[in-house]
Amino acid sequence: MPHPHTPQHSAHHDHQHQHQHDGHGSQDGQEDQAEILDLDAEVLAEHIAAITAWLPVRTPPRQIVDLGCGTGAGTFALLDRFPDAHITAVDSSDRHLQRLREKACARGVDDRVRTVRADLDHADWPDLGTPELVWASASMHHMAHPDRALREVHDLLAPGGLFAVVELAGFPRFLPANAPEDRPGLEDRCHVASERFHAEHVPHRGAAWGPKLTDAGFTLDGERTITVHIEGSHNAAVGAYALGSLRRVRYSVADVLPAEDLAALDRLLDTDSSHSILRRGDLTVRTERTVWAARRDS
Structure with a gap:
């Protein structure tokens, strides 16, 4: 995630879980993206755990691959869910993999985690073993050739193995409809403008993953949508999460948003301002995540 919205897979391109990255951005940019990924994991931990608990595995997997792992939100949720499993965590950002390794050491599970730096848009994937479960959260839509990547995963999986594809419904929303007071509905207008940006730069977001998987x-073997609604009035992480997310939205809408809206957005993002989003007591996290469970039969 070197740049908040680098067209080529800054896996947080549309949001926190941008996990396939080009790996060439500034150190500060990667650090910012790592922080928002960590906030995503913290704020949405319960919902990620609900997805891993739902997975229709036939037997507990011993070998798991996390494609586009970011800083490890899915990796550690899967380690918790399957205590006998070992995970190969794959990403193209050295910084994210470094942070994931640091977390693994801090949690005492570093012997269960292997990290692999790889650009999954390359035709030749590294050796990832023969996992019984492959997990890809908010990374498949960043692939330049997702159909080819799906076939790679199919061939990678052990017979009977499961592939879990998790995708988000764009950026989460945080503000009530009547906010901010000087420009009500600002967030909705930002999202409309951002959707146009991402339709051009992330054409596979919102793809019909069910048919793509069968093709x-x-x-x-199952599909489920998780609705997220988290009250943030007593959760400092929600404010930081909203700030980081709206900063990324600003990048994609700055050239098209009316001047009055852009000024109002900048007031929200100014942490020294009395209008700062960090000073609001009415934030909520509202979004959806859909998971598809697909099996390799033979």
Whole structure:
């Protein structure tokens, strides 16, 4: 995630879980993205755990691959869910993999985690073993050739293995409809403008993943949508999460948003301002995540 919205897979391109990155951004940019990924993991921990608990595995997997792992939100949720498993965490950002390794050491699970730096848009993938479960959260839509990547995963999986694709419904929302007071509905207008940006730069976001999975040879074994609604009035992490997310939205809408809206957005993002989003007591996290469970039959 070197740049908040680098068209080529800054896996947080549309949001926190941008996990496929080009790996060439500034150190500060990667650090900022790592921080927002960590906030995503903290704020949405309960919902990520609900997804891992739902996975229709036939037997607990011993080998798991996390594609586009970022700083490890999915990796550690899967380690908790499957205590006998070992995970290969794959990402193209050295900084994110370093942070993931640091977390693994701090949690005492570093012997269960292997990190691999790889650009999954390359035709030749590294050796990732023969996992019984592959997890890809908010990373597949950043692939330049997702259909090819789906076939790679199909061939990678052990027979009977499961592929879990998790995708988000764009950026989360945080503000009430009547906010901010001087420009009510600002967030909605930002999202409309951002959708136009991402339709051009992230064309596979919102793709029909069910048909794509079956076309790649998988059998669909389940689909579930998780609705997220988290009150943030007593959660400092929600404010930081909202700040980081709206900063990324600003990048994609700055050239098209009316001047009055851009000024109002900048007031929200100014942490020294009395209008700062960090000073609001009415924030909520509202979004959806959909998971598709697809099986390799043979």
